[in-house]
Amino acid sequence: MTASLNTKLSLGPIQYYWDRDTVFDFYKQVAESPIDIVYLGETVCSKRRLMRDEDWLEIAALLRQAGKEVVLSTLTLIEANSELRKLKSICKNEEYAIEANDMAAVNLLAGKQTFITGPAINIYNARTLNLFARQGVKRWVFPVELSRETLADILKQRPEAMETEVIVYGRLPLAFSARCFTARSHNLQKDDCQLSCIADPDGLLMKTRENDPFLVINGIQTQSAKSCNLITELEDMKEIGVDILRISPQSKSTAEIIKIFHDCLHGKKSIQDASNELDTLSPTGTCNGYWHGGAGMESVEQHLEKSRTGHL
Amino acid sequence: MSNTNKTMELVCPAGNLPSLKIAVNNGADAVYMGFKDDTNARHFAGLNFNDKRAQEGIAYAHERGSKVFTAINTYPQPSGWQRWQDAVDHAAQLGVDALILADIGVMDYAAERWPDLRLHLSVQGSATSQESIEFFHKNFDIKRAVVPRVLSLKQIQAVTENSPVPIEVFGFGSLCVMVEGRCLLSSYVTGQSPNTFGACSPASAVQWKETDAGLETRLNEVLIDIHGKDESAGYPTLCKGRFNVNNNTYHALEEPTSLNTMALLPELQRAGVAAIKIEGRQRSPAYVEQVSKVWREALDSAQQDPENYQPKREWLEALDKVSEGSQTTLGAYHRPWQ
Numbered sequence: 001m002t003a004s005l006n007t008k009l010s011l012g013p014i015q016y017y018w019d020r021d022t023v024f025d026f027y028k029q030v031a032e033s034p035i036d037i038v039y040l041g042e043t044v045c046s047k048r049r050l051m052r053d054e055d056w057l058e059i060a061a062l063l064r065q066a067g068k069e070v071v072l073s074t075l076t077l078i079e080a081n082s083e084l085r086k087l088k089s090i091c092k093n094e095e096y097a098i099e100a101n102d103m104a105a106v107n108l109l110a111g112k113q114t115f116i117t118g119p120a121i122n123i124y125n126a127r128t129l130n131l132f133a134r135q136g137v138k139r140w141v142f143p144v145e146l147s148r149e150t151l152a153d154i155l156k157q158r159p160e161a162m163e164t165e166v167i168v169y170g171r172l173p174l175a176f177s178a179r180c181f182t183a184r185s186h187n188l189q190k191d192d193c194q195l196s197c198i199a200d201p202d203g204l205l206m207k208t209r210e211n212d213p214f215l216v217i218n219g220i221q222t223q224s225a226k227s228c229n230l231i232t233e234l235e236d237m238k239e240i241g242v243d244i245l246r247i248s249p250q251s252k253s254t255a256e257i258i259k260i261f262h263d264c265l266h267g268k269k270s271i272q273d274a275s276n277e278l279d280t281l282s283p284t285g286t287c288n289g290y291w292h293g294g295a296g297m298e299s300v301e302q303h304l305e306k307s308r309t310g311h312l
Numbered sequence: 313m314s315n316t317n318k319t320m321e322l323v324c325p326a327g328n329l330p331s332l333k334i335a336v337n338n339g340a341d342a343v344y345m346g347f348k349d350d351t352n353a354r355h356f357a358g359l360n361f362n363d364k365r366a367q368e369g370i371a372y373a374h375e376r377g378s379k380v381f382t383a384i385n386t387y388p389q390p391s392g393w394q395r396w397q398d399a400v401d402h403a404a405q406l407g408v409d410a411l412i413l414a415d416i417g418v419m420d421y422a423a424e425r426w427p428d429l430r431l432h433l434s435v436q437g438s439a440t441s442q443e444s445i446e447f448f449h450k451n452f453d454i455k456r457a458v459v460p461r462v463l464s465l466k467q468i469q470a471v472t473e474n475s476p477v478p479i480e481v482f483g484f485g486s487l488c489v490m491v492e493g494r495c496l497l498s499s500y501v502t503g504q505s506p507n508t509f510g511a512c513s514p515a516s517a518v519q520w521k522e523t524d525a526g527l528e529t530r531l532n533e534v535l536i537d538i539h540g541k542d543e544s545a546g547y548p549t550l551c552k553g554r555f556n557v558n559n560n561t562y563h564a565l566e567e568p569t570s571l572n573t574m575a576l577l578p579e580l581q582r583a584g585v586a587a588i589k590i591e592g593r594q595r596s597p598a599y600v601e602q603v604s605k606v607w608r609e610a611l612d613s614a615q616q617d618p619e620n621y622q623p624k625r626e627w628l629e630a631l632d633k634v635s636e637g638s639q640t641t642l643g644a645y646h647r648p649w650q
Contacts, residue, residue, distance in 0.1 A: 077491055078441045079467050087443075104443035107450070120494050122438070122507065124387035127417030131451075145496045145505055146389065153390035175490040175497050175551075178462035178644035181565060185557045190650040206564050207556040208535040214555060215497075217564065222490070224500055289503070295532055296500035 007238055009261055010037035010165060012248045013073040013099075015173065015218055017048045017197045020055065027059045029255045031066035034262040037244065038063050041073040041090070043101055043118070045180070045219045046083045047195065053089075060096055069097075076101040076120045077176040077220065099141075110135035119144055119167060120176070126157035133159035141165045141246065144172050144228070147293035148236070155241040163243045168230040169257060169278065170248025171203070171216055171223040172296060181217040193219075201251035202283055213284040226297060229286035231274050234264060253281045313478050314584025320577075321586060322611055323381070323480065324604045327359045327593035331600040332369040335378075338601055339608030342379040344412060345369065346510075346593070350392070351399040352383045353414075353436055354593040355510030366406055379409040385434035387415045387507045397421055404429050410455070413437070414493060423452040433457040435482070435589075436506065438493030440467075442474035449476040456480055458589060462491045465576060465645045469583040478586030484603060485591025486636060487571040487643050489551055497550055502532045513549045520545075529553070546636060572631055572640035574607075574623040577614035599634045606630050 011030060014023065030038060040056050040063075042048050060070045074090055075083055084104060091098055091108040100106045101118040109115040116139040123129050123140055132140065142151055144167055155164065182204055183193035197204075203216035203223055213225035227250075230237070237245070245265075247257055260277055263269035279286055289298030324340035326332035335343045346352025348360045361369060373380045382403040388396040396418050403411055404426040411429060413419045414436035422431060435458040439445045448454045458480040459471060472479045488495065492506070499505035502517040519530040526540045529548035536553035539545035546552070551565040571591070573580065580588070588611065590603050606627045614621045632640060643649055 076494070077462065078444070079463055081470055084441055084443055102441075102444060103437075103439055103447050104441045107443050107447035110447065122387055122415070122493060124389050124415060124507070125393055125417045126390055127393070127420055128415065131416055131420050145499045145508060150389040150391070157390075172496075172500070174500050175495040176462075177490045177565075178464070178650045179489055179566070180650065185560070185564065189648050191647060204557060209538055209554060209556060209561055210535050211556065212534070214534065217557065222497065222565070290499070293503075295503040296496065297534075 007234070007242070007265055008036040008244045009034070009258065009265070010244050010246045011035050011039065011254070011258065012167065012170065012246050013039045013041055013043045014249045015044055015171075015221065015223070016201055016203060016251070017045070017050075017195065017219070018201060018251070019198065020050045022201075023051055023055075024059065026249070026254070027063060030258075031063055031068065033255050033258045035068060035247075035258050037069040037071065039071045039073045039099055043073050043076050044176075044221045045197070046075060046080070046086065047193065048197075048219075071097045071099050071116060073099040073118065074101050074105045076118070076173075077178075078102045078104045079178065097138075106132075106135070112136070114138040117141060119173060123154075124150070126154045129154060129162065130157070130159050133162055137162070139163035139165060139244070141167065144174075145290055145296060148233070148240070148291050149293055151242070152240040158241060164241060165244035165246050166230070166237060166242050167228060167248060168233070168237075168245040169261070170227050170250065171225070171283075172228050172290075173221060173223055174215070174296075175222040177220050177222070180220050181222065182219050185217060205284065224287065224296060225284045226287035226299075227282040227285070228288065228290070228296075229275070229278050229282065230288055230291055231261065231264060231278055232271055232288075233291060234271070250283065257281055313475050314472055315478050315586040318581055318584075319615055320581055320588050320611055321480075322604070322607055323587050323589045324607075325485075325590055325593040325595070325600060326369065327354065327595065328361070328597075329365045329369050330597040331593075332380075333372055334597050334601045335604045336373050336376050338604035340378055340604050342381055342409070342587070343369075343373060344381040344383050344589075344593070346383045347399050347402065349395060349399070350386055350508075350510045351388075351396050353385050353434070353506050353510045354383075355386070356515070356594050359594060363402075370406055370408060381410045381412050381432065382406075382408045383412040383434065384418060385412050385414040385436040386510045388418060389508070393417075400425065412458070419448065419452045419454075430455045432480070434493075435460050436493040438491055440471070440491065442471055442476070445471070445475045445477060456586065458482075460492045461488050461571060462644050464647050464650070465579060466647075468580070468585065468645070472583045472585055479584075480587040480589050481573070481580060481585050482571060483573045483588035483590055483607065484631065485570060486549075487566065487569060487641065489566040489643075501534050501550055513547070518548055567639065568636050569639040569641045570635035571643045572628075572635070573642060573645055574610055574627065574631070576642070576645060577610060577623075578618040578621050581614055581618060595634070602630055602634055
């Protein structure tokens with residue numbers, strides 16, 4: 001038995017700083033992939049400006065033409081007035097849906113148009129989700145630190161027509177700071193960062209003093225070194241009411257990863273094979289602890305036989 | 313919204329009744345406290361208030377003209393929802409002067425059930441701009457917002473000027489280098505975070521081990537740091553450990569330091585900041601005494617003569633003694649730190 005065909009796949013925004021050509025090439029591949037929804041835009045650092053607004057809109061048009069649903073994502077940590085102005089201009093776009101990643105964006109969009117809340121908007125309970133629904137939220141991305149149990153509980157009181165999206169693959173966004181840790185690693189101040197994060201297409205690995213990969217520095221963002229991988233949970237997710245599965249881009253093999261998830265959803269690949277393949281495609285291992293109610297970094301072994309028949 | 317009377321309120325931590333009394337006696341305009349469970353962001357063993365203590369503390373503060381705020385500033389999940397709702401009801405019935413809230417659902421409940429009770433947006437609410445604060449003002453009529461420790465002085469000035477409600481900023485204490493309310497590092501390692509559990513790098517996950525290389529500090533088995541014999545080992549808050557990046561081992565995120573904005577008081581006052589918050593409900597009554605006393609003097613001095621204000625040496629020395637790592641920083645207020 002496989003997950004239902006109406007579960008959609010989405011591709012989250014690129015978290016890293018890639019040069020313009022790389023971004024264009026990346027989305028040309030994405031346009032040909034079996035992804036359903038694509039989130040576009042800079043969500044981490046406002047100093048990353050190689051991609052201009054027109055560039056993003058050009059990619060948006062290309063993806064729409066290829067039959068993809070396009071969503072414009074917005075900055076997560078808003079500090080300067082210049083960042084607010086930029087946010088306002090994105091929120092005025094009526095062509096595409098917007099993903100709010102900060103309450104400033106929520107305030108700009110609430111009551112004016114339907115929108116989507118990203119993983120950094122704290123929706124931890126049904127009362128919050130229902131309030132957001134009344135403000136015009138039509139889809140929410142489940143916060144990464146919460147468990148399957150919590151999601152199932154919230155979805156029992158799910159507002160009508162609310163879509164639920166869960167990050168199922170990729171390094172997890174864990175924290176945002178005023179400080180740029182990439183600049184710090186080069187002994188530079190943020191105001192003179194020299195956009196040094198462009199050298200790290202998957203972020204900069206931070207290891208413990210025992211050399212265990214631990215976290216990833218990505219400018220002002222800190223990510224998990226391990227990639228979250230919930231491929232074994234697809235059937236269960238469908239049962240509790242998850243509508244969309246989000247994959248987070250990485251510099252290599254994103255198209256393959258999309259295909260693996262797509263094949264699993266369509267019964268063309270076994271979960272076991274998919275799981276093994278994803279392990280080899282993740283830069284520094286995988287984890288699924290948050291989903292199972294534990295520490296995010298943990299890997300809980302799944303009984304694949306059970307998960308395939310939907311009795312976890 | 314700028315505070316027009318230019319008197320900044322001193323808001324001090326009260327982890328227990330002795331601390332509350334000491335803070336009040338040493339000039340706190342307001343104290344903030346929490347209940348003995350995961351509904352507040354200092355959910356530590358032996359800390360916080362039961363019913364009887366809360367009643368006594370509130371009476372003590374009110375008799376002496378100080379206000380009491382209750383922090384209910386973590387994020388409930390459905391299985392625990394009732395606890396947060398009860399905490400709101402409980403605080404309201406006790407007659408506290410304001411609730412400090414983070415979760416939108418809890419705020420929605422509090423605003424509906426207790427429409428006359430003052431609501432403050434907690435730093436855990438993660439609002440860093442006037443636009444974000446506006447959401448909470450519009451929907452829940454909040455009366456004050458505490459802003460995260462990620463803003464520069466210039467940004468604080470801009471938010472204060474444009475915010476629909478008065479602004480409270482952190483003046484002293486432990487420094488979060490990540491924007492509060494959106495930091496999951498602790499739960500990534502331990503399963504418990506400030507948002508879900510009310511603690512960062514919780515003590516139950518800490519391991520100390522003496523080895524040949526020095527004293528190892530671990531959090532759920534992850535090595536946070538090793539301290540040589542000549543180094544003092546602090547609590548292993550995970551963002552303040554030493555890690556390896558590009559073959560360099562250093563404090564990759566932040567050193568073990570405390571925030572101290574005492575030097576900026578005239579600027580904060582001029583910007584119209586309404587209140588200065590002192591961190592440290594988990595600290596001892598002796599810390600609360602020292603810090604409340606020194607900050608009371610500093611605030612009074614900055615108010616009387618802002619042009620000639622300078623932090624006195626003895627104040628700074630007193631604060632250094634109680635600071636994490638015996639070091640202080642202006643943190644994000646000072647742009648080069650970023």
